[in-house]
Every structure is written in structure tokens, then in C-alpha cells.
Amino acid sequence: MKKTSLLIILMAALLLPSGLYAQKKGAAPAQNKGHLITFTIPKAKDQKVYLAVYYREKLILKDSAFRTESKAGPQFIFKGDEAYQGGLYKLVSETHFPYMDFIMDGPQFMSFECGVTGSADSVIVHNSPQNDELMAFQRKTTAAGKQMSEYRRLLDEAKKNENQADIDKYEKLSKDLNQEMEDYIQNLIDRNPTYLFSKMQKAYQSINVPDPPTNPDGSIDSTFQLRYYLTHYWDNIDLGDSRFIFTPLFEPKLKDYFDRWLQYQEPDSINHYIDLMLARAEADTLMFHYLIDWLSYHYETSKVLGHDGVFVHIVKENHMKGKCTWMDEDLLRKYEKRVKHLDPILIGRQSQELIIPDTTLTDDFTKWHSSYRLPKKYVILWFYDPDCPTCKKESKKLRAVYDSLENLGQRNFDVYAVANDADIDRWKKYVKENNYPWINVGGNKGNVDYLEAYNIYESGNPAMFILNERREIILNRRIEMDTIPEFLRQYEKRQALKH
Numbered sequence: 001m002k003k004t005s006l007l008i009i010l011m012a013a014l015l016l017p018s019g020l021y022a023q024k025k026g027a028a029p030a031q032n033k034g035h036l037i038t039f040t041i042p043k044a045k046d047q048k049v050y051l052a053v054y055y056r057e058k059l060i061l062k063d064s065a066f067r068t069e070s071k072a073g074p075q076f077i078f079k080g081d082e083a084y085q086g087g088l089y090k091l092v093s094e095t096h097f098p099y100m101d102f103i104m105d106g107p108q109f110m111s112f113e114c115g116v117t118g119s120a121d122s123v124i125v126h127n128s129p130q131n132d133e134l135m136a137f138q139r140k141t142t143a144a145g146k147q148m149s150e151y152r153r154l155l156d157e158a159k160k161n162e163n164q165a166d167i168d169k170y171e172k173l174s175k176d177l178n179q180e181m182e183d184y185i186q187n188l189i190d191r192n193p194t195y196l197f198s199k200m201q202k203a204y205q206s207i208n209v210p211d212p213p214t215n216p217d218g219s220i221d222s223t224f225q226l227r228y229y230l231t232h233y234w235d236n237i238d239l240g241d242s243r244f245i246f247t248p249l250f251e252p253k254l255k256d257y258f259d260r261w262l263q264y265q266e267p268d269s270i271n272h273y274i275d276l277m278l279a280r281a282e283a284d285t286l287m288f289h290y291l292i293d294w295l296s297y298h299y300e301t302s303k304v305l306g307h308d309g310v311f312v313h314i315v316k317e318n319h320m321k322g323k324c325t326w327m328d329e330d331l332l333r334k335y336e337k338r339v340k341h342l343d344p345i346l347i348g349r350q351s352q353e354l355i356i357p358d359t360t361l362t363d364d365f366t367k368w369h370s371s372y373r374l375p376k377k378y379v380i381l382w383f384y385d386p387d388c389p390t391c392k393k394e395s396k397k398l399r400a401v402y403d404s405l406e407n408l409g410q411r412n413f414d415v416y417a418v419a420n421d422a423d424i425d426r427w428k429k430y431v432k433e434n435n436y437p438w439i440n441v442g443g444n445k446g447n448v449d450y451l452e453a454y455n456i457y458e459s460g461n462p463a464m465f466i467l468n469e470r471r472e473i474i475l476n477r478r479i480e481m482d483t484i485p486e487f488l489r490q491y492e493k494r495q496a497l498k499h
Helices: 129-160 164-191 196-203 224-232 242-246 250-261 267-281 285-300 307-317 329-345 389-408 424-434 481-498
Strands: 035-040 048-055 058-068 075-080 087-092 098-104 109-113 124-126 355-357 368-370 378-384 413-419 439-441 463-467 473-475
Touching: 048 075, 048 242, 058 087, 087 196, 087 242, 098 129, 124 129, 129 164, 129 196, 164 196, 196 242, 224 250, 224 267, 242 285, 250 285, 267 285, 267 307, 285 307, 307 329, 378 389, 389 413, 389 481, 413 424, 463 481
Parallel strands: 035 109, 378 413, 413 439
Antiparallel strands: 035 075, 048 058, 048 087, 058 075, 087 098, 109 124, 355 368, 378 463, 463 473
């Protein structure tokens, strides 16, 4: 197993979600509760060593032990009545040098003898067959790595000398060594499929994606392989086993899946794959808890257009259906309130029609305008505060885009500007001074509470929404004003592709 650079965050166990170290699937049986783990390190100078667990691409301090003397040399004993969470752990010196990695899995009554170099060659394992496998694997991969480096050196030399016989020889030796290691790992997985270490090795294996099928008309299904890969991405990882959370491979796998493969997929597609993933994890409460927390935060804080819809889907299908049993009622209500505000203004939703008076607002005469009944194909809803510096600056930028397209005869949108100002006179004065050429509405009248309908109370000003010809929301956040024309062009291209 590759050595990793050490990052110990002292006392960082406090950062972990409440209850995350509780024993779940894969932990020691009830009759083997507790732990007694002894490390004998003959040449150690430490007075204290640390036990750290992998979590979210970091090493989190879990425990420490002081030095005791024995005939075999300095010993460090970890003893307790509760079992540790299963996962991959690291023994670390007083100076934060990594002594060894080992698996915590099943009965936690075992002992190790190790050196101070961090090499698996010096490790002797007692009463832990799985860690015997780990050390044997480390020794074999280290030896194979050295041998492969030598083959590559000799192959480069043969290529430099244009010696075809040696080129063929070392290419074959490299291929045979690679196959030997693949067979070794597969045999390890097949021998002990429930070992965490075996499951980890399986998780590192790639998904075999079949060739795409041919459609009845003779064309190739161009999206088949991507869909297959996304559907089967987790086949080699047991999402019903929370021990994976405490390994260095799980967080990178999550990020690869959601930040690379699913980053710019349509929200409905992302929701589909999230549902498939969570269905696999529901068998393990701790894993399900971890994934719900990770996904909720990931999509609620995402800057990618449309990801708020994924967040809403996660909450609706999990939090609001009683699946998040670890959450208290106050937190659940906060999630529900957040979704209630976001759901009506998601991309693809039918916009709430606004009918609001313009600056002619008086007791005797009022001219009302509908956000639906405007001549252009698209409508920009522009919420602003006349006294807000950012609103003023962005309104001028919007005016520049509006005028440039108008002069070119290419303006395909109307602007429906809604002022959020309790001071009616100030609003009227602002509109008159700036002479904006679009619909300007505001005041405290309207067919609905427009600030509530578009979540302005929470999001604040300025805020922007773009509606299509059916007055559906196609943009629900502010973008740079000069990118509006390109955004609409790209939207039309996507619509044409869909059709």
C-alpha cells in the first residue's frame, strides 16, 4: 500500500459527525467488544505514540498510548472497553513519523512488532490474519515496483540502442509482472471477500464497460457507455459497509463521481444516480448518514447552475420522508423551510406570474404590468433596491447590454424590473433619473408577495431570473450581464438538441 504524507489534526475527532465512530456493519461481534492492541517497537525513542484513522482524505487523531518497557523492547498498548470503528489506521510516532498502516476489522485483540523505518519488511503480525495479508501485499507490491522500475530502465535502454530483441523481452517481462500482480490481487479478493482489505483492493479495480449496442437503424448508441459507467460505478464498492468511510479511497471516489462524471449532467440525471447510490447504502445507517450529509452540503453550496434542484430532491426524498432518523426536529424543519423557498424557483419550474403597478402608482390611477404579457421571447426578472450600490452598478450593466442589442436589432428579451423599496418616492425618483427603457414596477401592491414568491427575503438584492417563451424559469441566479446573450444562445442550442 502506498505511503501517504502525514497530516495529523490533533483533537480533530471533535470535527466528526456525532456518533460517527459508533460500531456498525463490519465491526467486531458482540462477544469481542473492546480492544487490546500492542505495538512493540525495539528501536523507538518515543515516550508516546498516536493512533490515527483515515477520514475524508486526512488522518484524524483517534487515540494515544504511553511507552512501557518489556523484554522485547518498548511497547505501546491501546486498551479499552469499546471497539474502534473499523477502517484503515496508522500508527504515528511522537514526531509524527508514520510507523505503519493496519486494518481495524473484526476482533481487536492483536499485536504487532515493527521497526522505525515505516517499512512493511520489519512488521510481524500476531493474531490478525487480515493484517498478515496487508503486510504480505505491501512487501510484494514494493518488490514488484522495484522490479518494474528496473524493467522500464532496461526497456528504455533497449529502445535507445534500437535492440528489438531486448525491447520484446522487457515488454513481455513487464506485461507478465503486471499480470502476476493482477492475479495476486484477484486471488486475495477471492480468498477473503469479507475482509475490509480485500474489499479495498476490489474498490481500486476499474469497471469494465462493454461496447455500445447498435440501434435498429444501424447507428451506435453514443451515450450507452457513459450511462453504463455511471450506473455501475459503485459495483466494486460495498456501499452497505461503513468501514469504507474510514479509508483513504472513499472520499476521492465520491469526488470523482460527482465532481467529474456528474458535474454538468442535467439535474434529473444526477438525481437518478443519487437515488441508485443511496439505495445501496440504506443497509448501513452510518454510511447512509455520511452520504446524506456529504451530498446535502455538496449540492446546497454548489455554484453550478441547476444544482439547487439536486439539493431539493435529496431533501424531499430523504429528510422529508423520515429517513434521516439521526436529525432532531429543529434541523429537519430548517431543511423543510429551505426547500419550501427553493422549490418554486428551480430551473424548469413555471414562474409565478407577477402583476405589479409601475411608478404611476397613486390612489386614483394605477397602471399594472404582468411578467407574462410581454412581447419578447424571453423575460428577465430583475429584483433590485434603488438604494443598493451593487444594484445600481449591475442595473447600468444590464442597460448597456439591453441598448447594444436594441441598436443591433437583436434584443430578444424584455426586462421586468421589480424595486424592493418601502420608500415609494425614492423609488420613483430613481426610475425617473435613470430613465430605464424597460418595465419598472414596485411598491407594496401586487397580485402576490413577490419577495416571498421569488425568495428575495432570503437571497437579498440584486436577484435575477430569466423566463422562456412559456414563462418557465431557465435561470435562477445572477450572472455577469454581458454573458446574457451567450447564455440565451446556448439555451436555444440545448433545446434544439433535445428536440
